[in-house]
Amino acid sequence: MSLELNNLTKRFGGNTAVDDINLTVPSGSMYGFLGGNGAGKTTTFRMILGLLEQTEGSITYENQTINYNVTNRIGYLPEERGLHPKLKVEEQIKYLGELKGMNKNDISDKLDHWLERFEVPENRNKRIEKLSKGNQQKIQLIASIIHQPELIILDEPFSGLDPVNVEILKKAVKELNREGATIIFSTHRMEHVEEMCEELCILNHGQQVVSGNIDQIKSDFGQKEIIIEGDHDVAFLKDMPGVIDMKQVRSKTTLKISEEQYAEQIYNEITSLGYFKRFQVKEPSLNDIFIAKVGRQYEQV
């Protein structure tokens, strides 16, 4: 009961857009695809949906290849937003809903529910071209989830929205996940993945940097961060065993250690100096993992 990508590769001419991706999206999970522009997120999604043919590798959903027999159970929000500009919201949703095998009455009821939910019930009879960009995006999200799909693929669902609307959409996505849908979404914002996902895959120029359960990835990564706040001079900590990096800003010192086991020794060293306001051992951020794996700063575009 899951989506599996094995050795997935896509080449356009001489250019490799996706290079040997292997991952498993467990059923019912919230899975994040993280990567900058050109990382290969959209190409991967299009291959999952069968819109693009992979050059190599395989994709299976519940042990079957994905074809037009299963698309009614999948919802997709493409990165490139767009609806029929001349159609009214209701007509557009009815058309896309019927393409997913729904009947008109069901669509109408669900549409009412979602328009209320996204706080735009007044748009039901407006032409798409008359709506603001953010509202068009809400309508498109409704179109991709109205048929209650069991697998939902959202390509950059939160980009281009104001913070209030991002919150409304996030809440809806989390709720869909709670109700049992498997959700895959891509983003270039690390905080969205940190906040929402249990599982993730970081892509960089078509290559899989890291993937799997976030807690597991962080714990496997080994490195930890120690934050110390106090008035004593702690410059000597730089030479302690296990310390990789140290930054000092006024009374706050941030240490990076290669293994958690070194934390205790550091703790013992500073407590002998006297009172400290703070001593905290933190999990590494995704950014730290990215830098460590790719060798440079994560590009936020």
Place this chain on the structure above:
Amino acid sequence: MNKFKTTFLQTYISKVRAKSFIISTLIVVLLIFLAANVDRIISLFDSSEEIATIEVDGGEAAVTQVETLFEAAETDMDVVPHEGGEAAGDTAVLSIENTDPMTFNISAENEIPEAQMTQIDTALGEYQRMTNIQELDITPEEAEQLGQTPEVSYDIAATADEAGEDAAGESETPELNPLNSIIFYVTVIIMFFIIINYASQIGSEIAMEKSSRVIEMIVSSVHPITHLMAKISAMISVSITQLLVFIIAVVIAIQMFDFNNLISEFGLESNDLTLRLAIYSLLYLILGLVLYLAISALLGSFVSRMEDLQQALMPVTMLSLFGFYIGIFNTFSGENMLVVITSYIPPFTPFVMPLRAMHETTGQLVLLTGVLIMIVTIILVVMLASSIYRNSVLSTDTGIMKNLRRIRKE
């Protein structure tokens, strides 16, 4: 199949409910009703009055002779001697001045209809001829000999050897039945009108979905080829719906109005080719629409921005215009080489084959071959359009060449 139906109905209903469809249909229906009443409309603007009696100012012999000639020319006018006074109402006065050449003067109160004037001219021409024969003192046989024209026949070995069809057509220009010509003209004009109109509509339907990017949502639910086929079928159905409205309007017009006047005035009588022509015209009209809409869909598949659409559809405009002109300008020149050759070239076939169906010399086999050529071409174009559409549906490349290169690369 359900998804096909969904896209088909969505496209069909939105197009049939569009203002442009309703307005263009109404305009043509209006024109059909106007054309059905063209004789009444002409008579509205025609102030001329038919002459019932013609008074001849001359001797008794002249009156008798004019009377005989007018009867021979099958006019409805009564010929009586002139007894003084002015011409009034439906009476005209004919005075003969026996000089060389003869001069006739006709005075009437109102304008004389053109048809009657022609009849009078013919009768008076004959009057002059009779007078000349009398004056020259020759026998009627001698006079006939003078008027003889030679018979020239061309016996060319090369054309006589050619098998059948084009040999007969080339040496003479056949008389065309006016009703058949009208059927041909109406077919070709309606075909051209619908092609130009719907080519841009189907092109823009396809290009709009690509340029607005909604296509990615659509093809994640339905196979691109199913979607394209539904679009093409819907547009063809819309155009055939319009055609049906036109045909119904013609049938209603025939039921509503009295056509006897129209038929006699313009000589619109059917002959034994009319039925064949009507059937093939309708067949080629439908095949022509299907072919050109498929070509437009093919070209629309290359475009991902609306701005490029007109340019991409240029071939449709050019081809249909050429076909239209070949048909229209060769109506009266018979089956010449250009007509024969272009009738087998698919984009021109629907325009030119109905023209050939008007001529007795064209066999059934030729007309059926044309139908076969059209069907094969339509299948090929649809297959090509499907493959291009499938490959370019998510591309944002602009221009035909770029798309072709990209498709080759994948």
